[in-house]
Amino acid sequence: MFKNNLLANKTIIITGGGSGLGKSMATRFGELGANLVLTSRRQEVLDEAAREINNQTGSEILTVATDIRHSDQVGDMVQQAVDKFGKIDGLLNNAAGNFISPTEKLSENAFRTILDIVLVGTFNCTQAAGKVMRDSGGGVILNIVTTYAFTGSGYVVPSACAKAGVLAMTRSLAVEWAKYGIRSNAIAPGPFPTKGAWKRLVPPGLNIEKKMIERVPLKRFGEHEELANLASYLMADESGYMNGEVVTMDGGEWLKGAGQFNSLEKIPNLAWKAMDYARKKKK
Secondary structure: OOOOOOOOOOEEEEEOOOOHHHHHHHHHHHHOOOEEEEEEOOHHHHHHHHHHHHHHHOOOEEEEEOOOOOHHHHHHHHHHHHHHHOOOOEEEEOOOOOOOOOHHHOOHHHHHHHHHHHHHHHHHHHHHHHHHHHHHOOEEEEEEOOOHHHHOOOOOHHHHHHHHHHHHHHHHHHHHOHHHOEEEEEEEEOOOOOHHHHHHHOOOOOOHHHHHHHHOOOOOOOOHHHHHHHHHHHHOHHHOOOOOOEEEEOOOHHHHOOOOOHHHHHOOHHHHHHHHHHHHHHO
């Protein structure tokens, strides 16, 4: 689809890069010649992902365990990236947190936890990487949002609020930082199954997955490679006139009905209690 050196000599930071969609996008960036900086909170997950990606692509990879909620850790991660690669060309803000819950059951702490990861974490990474980009003449910031960032959705209110904030940040910085040669764009994916997130967001035994597919006009979920190819294009110089854009990739789902999780109103009270118990037990 792309020339093999599309991202050659570019250094890209991927938050949440050790698993799921972040790992898939990082792998594609590596295939196209990029140097990779993978971050998430668990070093062992990052190291395993780096081994797999390196075996597949031969990429130069730096892994730094980072809690993006804390600006000092983010600053250290960015400095390590500069020390190793000399520059930062791209930042993929992919790290996220989410869970389903009736809003009336949410505590302040639960609400803040998601905002801190998604919105504050994105801000921290953007500030730290953005400074390096400004000093070196530019770069690309690519944020992963959601379709319900612009429609809202029941049962994921903390995530909807946080992602809406990231969407506003994307568009705001597209204007403010363009003078530094920094482009800021976003992707709003629809349903792309991943092992960890899918388990938290799609309760088993309630036929929710089938109903989600029915909401998508293309009648299927997204493939990781499709999202990774889009992200690669937006990171590349070939998309140099795209700035402040939010590209929806959801098979037409949001046009058919806003709010991916609105159908969760059909979940019985007993099932909510069971999920709440299981979540607390894990802690």
